[in-house]
Amino acid sequence: MATTIKIDPVTRIEGHLKIEVTVETVNNVQQVIDAKSSGTMFRGFEKILLNRNPLDAPHITQRICGVCPISHGMASSKTLEEAFGAVPPANGRILRNLVLGSNFIQSHILHFYHLAALDYINTKGILDMAPWSSRYITPDMVSGELAGVLVGHYVKALEMRRKAHQMGAIFGAKLPCAPTLVPGGCTETVTSAKISDFRKLLTDAEQILDFINTVYIPDVEALAGLFPQYLQIGRGCGNLLAYGVFDLDSNGGTKLLAQGRYTDNMLQNLDVASITEDVAHSWYSSPSGLNPGKGLTDAAYGKAGAYSWIKAPRYDGKAHEVGPLARMWINGDYRNGISVIDRLAARAWETKKVADAMVGWLNELIVGGSTFSYKRTPSSATGIGLTEAPRGALGHWVDITNSRISRYQVITPTAWNCSPMDDSGQNGPVEQALIGTPVADLLQPIEVLRVIHSFDPCLACSVHLVRPDNKKVETVIEVSSAR
């Protein structure tokens, strides 16, 4: 008999990723036979941008997401650069690479230690404080001395995350949202003191690069060695897609991580005109199959057959996975396979690749050189800004009419990965990766979490309310006194 398991973080009032899997025994193996990935909140952010000054877009879109504001700021700036005809000077391009690179490093390290590794470690007796104490504990988890070492590395990883944040703030200014990312470059200046501070955090002994090389990568490899079965689990659609990121020249023709796709086992070029978004199973009444350049976002909650606020982006009608594995595969850096472990490994090797490149970029900066080139807002134009967030391909599309935004569309990496079924009934990449995953214990479906976490999902909508306990709070400052 089939059993349905819902994994639905409920702490926040709304706005999160919900995964529902149906488990049944097939050929004597209890496994996932169906999966539904839902985004539970309307992303109406695109509508907020309508009729606004285009220059507001980088600031507003950085607010879409609490995890990748830098990538949204970058995508938005690139979109407007195309519309305005602005080209950032070399210094501006490099500064942006350094800010985004810092963000990649901190995001990847946090992903492995906070989101992924804890699925494989029994922390009981080692890390008993909330929020780490209450996760699943399954017999296959690493325990004992090795678990203690990994938890020690977890704490070390948090320290590195602090450092990566400090590093990004040197040129991004007020992180988490970076006001210095603007169309035309970066408004921060280049001084030798800033370069030197940045370099220290990145390259000094026991700093970030050292941690990546001597702790992060060896830990990922150790885990891969202990869980070889996860090289066979969670393959998914097998198609990969990357917009590419970290421009190495002024027109973005060369990138550290190239643009492309791997469709039906073949490396191919990418043409954004072939991207469409289906909505047959999403709560929208706007037409299905539109290219984001013509995209519309009309909500229709409760629509029959729909189960998600996420649209279903497809390339040539096919589901594609995005993220570090897609980027590293397309770039030729990692082609071991497509699985849970391969995603973790490609992410770690990408962290090293980006950090190594950052050392070189620091050398290319010119002290006092121009970082920004200004162009006037055109009265009418269109623009597409393609980049990568740590968790995958991110695209923004803009139409400008009478110097105001007349259309704005965003396709986030999680829309690609966690999309629902498309019009033809084809599941999204995460759904496909879950189907066939063995589940040993219905009460502790850790295998399902391991598959989901390997994608590093990030739903582009944050609601960060705190929830005080109604029974405990005693101080209510009466509002009437102030009126």
Added chain:
Amino acid sequence: MTQSRTPILVLGIGNILLRDEGIGVRVIEALGQQQLPDQVELVDGGTAGADLLDILSDRQIVIIVDAAVFDAPPGTLLKFSSSDLLPPQQTVLSLHDLDIVQTLAMTHLLKCPPIKVIFLGIVPEIIEPGLELSKTLQERLPHYVQCVLQESSPHYT
């Protein structure tokens, strides 16, 4: 960096794209118009989770202003401490699920927690896409600013 940490942090968090959800950030913006001593730092934390780890670390006093789900009329401002919060959720699916409570716990793991944390929670009226606060919260914004100043001023040295 850590050596030159401003001792008092006022941190506003929330999503300004969801109207009242962004009240914490709006309070920070309003505080920015006030004369504040050098020992107070204002930070617009947006919807960040773990990105706040470094910002929270090694402080004397942290005042967190945020929207709060609570059984009280919209616009009510509550004062509470970390121990009054419901425990963090047990299953996280994404780094999005990492909230201020977990990030504070991380500062304890790193042995650099703020010495005192005060939460000022404001009960929202309208949460929907949009940049403007509801009329209720907008009218009370000056009051919230006064409340933050009342909480922070006893700690000035």
